[in-house]
Amino acid sequence: MPKVTAVNNEILYYRFDVDGDNFTSAGEASVQTKRILRRVGFPPEAIKRVSIAMYEGEINMVIHASGGVAELYIEEDRVVIVLTDHGPGIENVELAMQEGYSTAPDNIRSLGFGAGMGLPNMKRYTDGMEIETKVGEGTKITMTVNV
Amino acid sequence: MTVRELTEQAGFRVLSMPDGEREIEGVYAGDLLSWVMGRASEGQAFVTIMTNINVLAVASLLDLSCVILSEDAEAPSEIIVSAEEKGINLLKTELPTYETCLLLGSLL
Ligand SMILES: Nc1ncnc2c1ncn2[C@@H]1O[C@H](COP(=O)(O)OP(=O)(O)OP(=O)(O)O)[C@@H](O)[C@H]1O
Ligand SMILES: [Mg+2]
Numbered sequence: 001m002p003k004v005t006a007v008n009n010e011i012l013y014y015r016f017d018v019d020g021d022n023f024t025s026a027g028e029a030s031v032q033t034k035r036i037l038r039r040v041g042f043p044p045e046a047i048k049r050v051s052i053a054m055y056e057g058e059i060n061m062v063i064h065a066s067g068g069v070a071e072l073y074i075e076e077d078r079v080v081i082v083l084t085d086h087g088p089g090i091e092n093v094e095l096a097m098q099e100g101y102s103t104a105p106d107n108i109r110s111l112g113f114g115a116g117m118g119l120p121n122m123k124r125y126t127d128g129m130e131i132e133t134k135v136g137e138g139t140k141i142t143m144t145v146n147v
Numbered sequence: 148m149t150v151r152e153l154t155e156q157a158g159f160r161v162l163s164m165p166d167g168e169r170e171i172e173g174v175y176a177g178d179l180l181s182w183v184m185g186r187a188s189e190g191q192a193f194v195t196i197m198t199n200i201n202v203l204a205v206a207s208l209l210d211l212s213c214v215i216l217s218e219d220a221e222a223p224s225e226i227i228v229s230a231e232e233k234g235i236n237l238l239k240t241e242l243p244t245y246e247t248c249l250l251l252g253s254l255l
Contacts, residue, residue, distance in 0.1 A: 115179035
C-alpha cells in the first residue's frame, strides 16, 4: 500500500516503492494511482493519462534501473508524478526520447517490452515532462498532467 | 457488436468474460506493449500473442473491450484469474494473427 501524507489542505501526496526484482507484477503503482484518482473524482481522460504515464515510468525503473520510487502529488487542477531511481542513468536523453530507441535485453523483449515507446508515450500523454539524469547515479523524471 | 456476440460468431474460446455486454469499437493488433499503449484506443479488441500480466495492464489502462490471444498462445492460469479480477474479457483462438484479424474484419 502507498504511504499517504496530507502536505496541506490543497495537496495529496502518495509514495510508492517500485520493486526492481519482479517486473511481471510491475504496474502496481499505476493501478493504485488509477484507484486513488477515481476516488478523488478526476475526469476519466485525466486519470487515463496519469496512469499510463505512471505505468511506463514504473516499468522503466524496473527494467532499466532495478527499481525506484514513484511519488504522486494531487493538486486541485493538476497531478504531478515524480519518478526517482538510482540506476545507471541515461547517457543520451535525446536519443532515449526517440521512438524506437531501446536498450532492453532479449529476455525483457520476449515479454513484449523494448519497443522504445515508453518515454515517448510518457511525453505524449502528459502536459509536461522533465528528465534529470546522471550516468552512474540515477534518473529523476517529473511529469505533470493538467486536469 | 458485443464481446459475447463476437465470441459466439467467431468461435473464440472464453478464458474470462466478466463483461460480455461490452461493445467492441474496432481492433488493434500488436505484441510490443508500449507501442500498443501509444496507439490503441478505448473500446478496441486487442489481438496479441503475448500472455504475460502486462498485457492485462495495457488492456485495463486503455480500457480495451477484450484481449484476443491468437496463434493458440498459452495463457498461464494466474493470468486468467487476474483477468477475471480486473474485469477484462480474455479470449483465445488457434488462428494466426492475420487470419484472426481477417475474421474480425468480416464480422464487425
Ligand atoms: N529509468 C531509467 N534508467 C536508465 N535508463 C532508462 C530509464 N528509462 C529509460 N531508459 C533508457 O531509455 C531507453 C528508452 O526508454 P523507453 O521507455 O522509451 O523504451 P524501452 O523501455 O526500452 O521499451 P518500451 O518502453 O517500448 O517497452 C531505454 O531502452 C533505456 O536505455
Ligand atoms: Mg520503457
